Each structure stands twice: as structure tokens, then as C-alpha cells.
Amino acid sequence: MECADNSMVEEPMSPTGRGMEEMGICIVLMMGLGAPVNLPVFRDGIETELVTRLPRFHSIQVMDESTYGQPRWVNTDVNVDDHIVIPRLDPLDVASDPEKAVEDYVASLSLLPMDRCRPLWEFHFLDFPTSESTSTVVLRLHHSIGDCMSITTLLVASSRSMANRARLPAMPPPPKRTGPIYQPPARPPLSSVHYLALFAWIWSYFVLVWHTLVDTALIVATILFLSDPRTLFIRAQDHGESSRRKRFVHRSLSFDDVKLIKTAMNCTINDVLVGVTSAALSQYYFRKTGDSNTKKIGLRSCVLVDARPVSTRQTYVTRVETGNRLSGLMCPFNIILQDDPLEYVREAKRFMHRKKSSLAVMFTPVVGEMLVKYFGIKAGTFIFHRFFTHTTIIYSNAIGPAEKMKLCGHPVAFMAPSIYGQPQISVCRL
Template sequence: MEATANIATPSSSPLSVRVATEMLCADNSMAEEPMSPTGRGMEEMGICIVLVMGLGTPVNLPVFRAGIETELVTRLPRFRCIQVMDESAKDGKPQWVQTAVNVDDHIVVPRLDAAAMASDPDKAVEDYVASLSLLQMDRCRPLWEFHFLDFPTSEAASTVVLRLHHSIGDGTSITTLLVASSRSMGNPARHPAMPPPPKRTGPIYQREPRPPLSSGDYLALFAWVWSYLVLAWHTLVDMALIVATILFLSDPPTLFMRLPDGGESRRRKRFVHRSLSFDDVKLIKTAMNCTINDVLVGVTSAALSQYYFRKSGESNAKRIGLRSCVLVDARPVSTRQTYITKVETGNQLTGLICPFNIILQDDPLEYVHEAKRFMHRKKSSLAVLLTRVVGEFLVKNFGLKMGTFIFRHFFTRTTIIFSNAIGPAEHMMLCGHPVAFMAPSIYGQPQALTVHYHNYGSDIKVVLAVDDAQFQDCHKLLDDFVESIRIIKNAAALKTLTTSIHNDVTQ
């Protein structure tokens, strides 16, 4: 189907959240599956995923359409399902019900202003993707669609945008779907390679196994007992902070917080992105003996600090303590390597509240030091597991309104959403087209600023979803991310060089 440039004008009467059973394809054999509590929360809040992909060639629409039909739709059952109410259930719980799919109904080729495309094609793509954040999805069909923008930009020969409702799946399940449906650019006979798994193979909260205690080793026994006491205490403190956040505890107002409007109206989101060198991130990781996530959290803190003090004009000596809601995949890391044979389905997201500071540090490496300290502390807690368990328990037993209340207040009283997604380690061919870059994000969340990182090949994208009216200079904020990783990398390289010279002298 085609869409004009004003595609994002919302209808005066919102579409129904659920569709009637009569609208299904008349096939009694179609499977039904209850929607998960997390999926119900995503559905109620209207959170959607937007994945912008730059292609290395112009769009061959028949070839891409055939790839969607034969690869994507067949691999992920959610792409063949719509949401309906279970009429037999007293509380009217929604279910996934399979239906017939006409791929043409999910393909959008917009007609954009030719002058705008010619004068600034990057902005034309950016404006169009921003318009999607105000456009309702047709709930009479499976909640996904591809938008094709077949004109060159500074990074790609053409652009395709995948938009889908977050209740279909999370970032991991969508990434596994795309990678499992693609081929390696270097070797079309196989799937793209993923980065090697980290040493940790379980979820973030999994503790390392301890060796058997020998008899009489009382010091080791004490350390073993003490570690679990610390785990229990950290879990108790973190859960108390989460409850306080849901009820009353909020970050101080800054220019990053959403401007007050009751928190209910949907605002237009703008999605902007910039490529960073993954090698720079790994250099900092090695020099600081930390994780990639620690580096990215530190870079984010540095960039937001630079932006804040430049724009606010406040004293550079000021320190502001804020918090981010860090989205965490609850799946064990080992399962991410099995995507080729089994595409992950559903939402298995949870979250943790991580502090970060707005401050101009004399030593750029201190941003990473603080991030490492904060994240290490959060790993010694079961809060990330209990948050998801308790949230699902409340949705199941006290209804969707309670779950939505928790989700919304968990978000609105923190400053930003932060996420780091794992992508393929090499470039891929998707539906017969080379993919030059991938930039995923979300909209529907109450925050004014969301920060996503996504590695693809030798690059890592920082993707910002910003309130369009509140962050009109969002590209300058992207510049701060580029500058922050540059100065942190230079400081890390200097530290590595100094350490190497010192070791040579002392030997």
C-alpha cells in the first residue's frame, strides 16, 4: 500500500485495542496462545519498536517482499497473529490467534515531497520515521509493517523501516529473527556470525559457582556465607528503592526529564543515530578491565553531562544524581547463540534502576569507573529477577491496570531508558539486499529521552529517541556522544601506554 507524506496524522477516533473474533480467517485449526503479562503491559502502554535499516542497494520491492513472506513471516509465529479477547474468560484476557497474512497489507511505500528528498534526504528519512510515532497501527492485522524509502542518503542507497508492536517481541527476538532470516555478506552460504559470548553464560543476576569447601577452611566458609548475606541485603535495598520509585520517589527535574503534561498524551518522537567505532569501545573495555556495557553507560553519562552544562549554563562544579531504567534481557546469554535453529519469541525483558551522575569530571576515565562500580553493585542483587517476577504476578492476579501503573511509574520517575542490544559481528544480506546499518529504537515510553546502543559489524550505533519538541538540538547531543567516546578512548590509550612503559622500566 502507499502512504502520503502526512501519514502520521492520527485519526480522530482511536482504533479499537482488540479486534473481534469474526474478523479472523475462518480456520478452526488455528492455534491460540495467551498473551504474556509483559506483552499485555506493552500492549496497554502502546510501546512499539522502530528499526531503521540502511540498504546498500536500491530497493527491489518484489525480491524484498518475497523474502518477507518466505523468511520472516514463516519463522516468527507472532507475525501471523492478531490480538483478540478470550470471550470464555471472565476477566477478558487477550490471546494471540493465528490468521491469514497478506504481505502486501504490511508494505508501505510513501510518497514524499520530491524537493525535500533532493535538498536533504537524511532529514526526509528522519522526518518520516518521526511521523510514525503518531500513527496508529491497524489492529485488524498482525502488528508489523515495512516502510520502503527508495532514495539515497549519506549512509545508504535506500532505507527500510520495520515498525512493530512491542507485544510481538523484544529486541533479542527481533534481532534473532532478522539474523536467522539473512545471509552473511562475506559468505552467503551461512548466517552472519554473532560476537563471541561473554564469560558469563547465565542471566545478569547469576552468581559464579564456588568451589567445594574443604573441612576446617573457616575463612572460606565465612566468605561464602557473607557473599549471600550481601546478596540478600542488596536485593532488599534495591526492591525497596523500586517500590519507592513506583509510589513517590522521582529524579530531580532537569532538561532531560519529560515536561509535565499529566504523562498521558502521546508526543512525537524523533529518532536520530550516529556510528561509533566498536574497536574504540573494546579498547576502553580492555584498558579499564570492565564490560562493554560499563563503557557505554560511562560514555552516556559523559555525553549527557557535556550537553547539560553547555545548554543550562550552570556551574561546572555541580553534581546531579539521576537514574536510568536499564532494560535487561532475562534470557541466559548462552541462548542467544542458538538463534539460527530456533528464533526466540515473546518478551523476556526486565529492568533495573541504575544511578548515574551529571558532572564534568577532570579525568574522563572516571565516568567509566563510576559506571563499572554502579553496574557491579547491581549484579550483586536479585532485584533484576524479582522485578519481572513481581510485575508478572501483579498483572496475573490484580489485573492489567495494576501492571500498567507499575510499568508507567517505573519509567516516568526515572530520567532515561538505556539499552544495549547485541547484533551480528559482520554485515548481512536481508531479503536479497545488503544491510549497511541497523538503528533500533522504541516509542510509546513516557521518557523524553531513550538511549539505545546496537553493534553491527565493526560499528556500534548510538540511537536516541527524543521528544521532538523538547530536544530540537538532538544532533548536537549526538555530537557529545562522539566527543565523549573520543576523549575517553584517548585517556584509556594513554593509561595503557603509561602502564606498559612503567612495566618495562620495573622489569
């Protein structure tokens, strides 16, 4: 790609970013606003807050001959007006069903290419009310710019608290665990009276090694031959336009209800949300297919994990990082109707606890970067695509603020991130 500009080279694109570029994965983030769109105010906010805060928002991807054709990020001048889209929708469709009008328009974005001669992001403004908001703004950007965690962090860092406009929105309290997912227990004293504790400490390392070997073998088998059964969640590839079209639907849950279940079942918020998603997709499957309610279908999911070492969330918000820093866990995902709805949460708690005693999540990003570095972007992307096509669903999380915020002068009612370009369905939780 060649574009005319008078910019200077910043840095080469990371292996993960090159993989996202090759696969064509993009992020779509829907934001419901609590007020009608004041376009001049929002535009000024984009220019002063977002574009200046994240280098990728004023950079383009170019091929540099001095680096043997590897893409690099290059600074360029940004005209914010080129990144603002105000679509013209049928007034009758908007009046009859505004939610469906928003969903139809956002789904159409998955079929539209992005202009690669300018930074790969754009804002779409839908200035009509829905059941959850007064207006809707859709941010679409290429995944090579950053992951959902870095993008939502950018938006929070560019916002102000509704309670106090002089400060950033407050973030949830930091998690108890601030280190890696697997944290071995402390070694007990070397004395005869503590021999059982010492044996348990040694045994924990055997369990760690065994789980890591099993998880690694499953990942390799998935890339080579092990594939999930075909269900309605995996669309048959016909190499046509319909095979690339994605639909984006969001639902809001009461966080107080989620915390109540978390406390009662002694699990994590992530366990509750995975269980709720499993229950919803199971009910959807049996309602759409009419299969026997006693049928059980074993599928697998890829749970994306933020690999950034963060001590507190508030300090992370104040230092927005660039790029993608992701790892993943491959977890079972069963389609089944349970008599007890809480059994979905218990199942999620079991397999997530099991995954915490494995180092596979630490090896995944390292191996991925090595594949791209030593075998080339084509080979690395082929392997990633094989893994994605052999699994069914992607889970991802993004941490939002603990209070209402105002972005670019507009109160935000909700944010709903998602992605397209991957072969599986995606479930993103904020």
C-alpha cells in the same frame, strides 16, 4: 476488538505482552541498506523468511469471551502488501538534508496508530541515499510481538552472510558468563587453613541479601513517591500531540575503539557504552541549558536485561523465540562534566558491578507477572507507568552479527532499534 477472519486460536497473550499492549509501546528499527531498494525482492524475502519464521508476524490480537475478555493471539492470513508503506516525501527536503528527512518521517510514525485488524508490523521504504546508506528501511511493530532482542535475532536468522550466502551471519563469541547475573563463588573446603576463604564465602551471601533488600526497597519507593528531578530529558505532559511525539537519532561507533577501552579498563562492553552515553548526555545538557559546569544532577536509569538462558549466541539465532523476556536494573545516572572522560566509564563499571551482587533483577519479571495476574492489567500497567515516569532513561542492548549480512537480498549497512510509547528517553545499543 473484532476482526473478520477464519483463523484458529493459538494461545493467550502473556502478562508482559498485555502490559505492552495497554501502554502502547512500539519498536522502531531503522535499517540502512547498501543498495537501492528492489521492492519485489524485499517483499518476497519478507513473506518467505520473516512471516513464516515468527508466529507473531501472522497473528492478531483478539478478545476471547471464553477467557473473560483476556486477549489472545490468533492466526490469520497475511497479505504482505498491506504491511508495505512507500511514503511520498518532499523532493526538496530530501535533496537539501536527507538525514533530517529520514528523522522527520520516522518521528511522524510515533503519532500514527496501527491497524489492529491485521498483524501489528509494517515496513517503510525510503529509497534515497544518506551519508551512511544507499536507502533506508524502517520496521515498526508493536512491542507485544517481541522485544528488541527477539526482533533483531529474527532479522539475523532471516539473513545470509555477505562472505558466504549458504550460511547465517556469524555471531560474536559467547560471553564467559552463561548463567544468571549473580553467580556465587564456590564453597571452599571446610578446614581450618581455609577459614578466611570460608568467611569470605559466607560474607558474599550477606552482601547478596543486603543489596537485594536495598534494591527492592528503592523500586518500591520509586513506584510510591521517589521521583527524579525534572530536566530537559523529561518532557512535561500536556496531554496533547506533542507529548507523544518521539525523535529517533542514531550514531555509529567503532567497535574496535569500544573493545580497546574495554580491555584497557578491564570492564565490559556494556560498561563502556553506558559511560559513553552518560558523557554525551551530560555534555548535551550543559550545552543546552547553560547551567554551571560544576553542577551535578542525580538521575536514575532502567537498564533492561535479556532474561533468556542462552548457552551460545549462534544457537539462539537458529531458534528465534517469541515474546518478551525482559528484566531490569535500576541504576544511578549522573549528569556531570568530568575532567577525565574515562571517569564516566569507571562510574558505570562501579554501579554495574554492584548490581551484579543483587537478586532484584530476578525478582522484577516475576513480580510484574504476578501484578498483572492477580490485580489485573489496569493495576499492573498503572504501577509500571508510575515506575517509568519517576525515572529518566531506559537502556537496552541487542546483540548483532559479527560480520556483514544481507537481508532479503539487500546488504545491511546498519541497524538502529528504538522504542516509543514510554515516558522516558530510550537508548538502544546494537
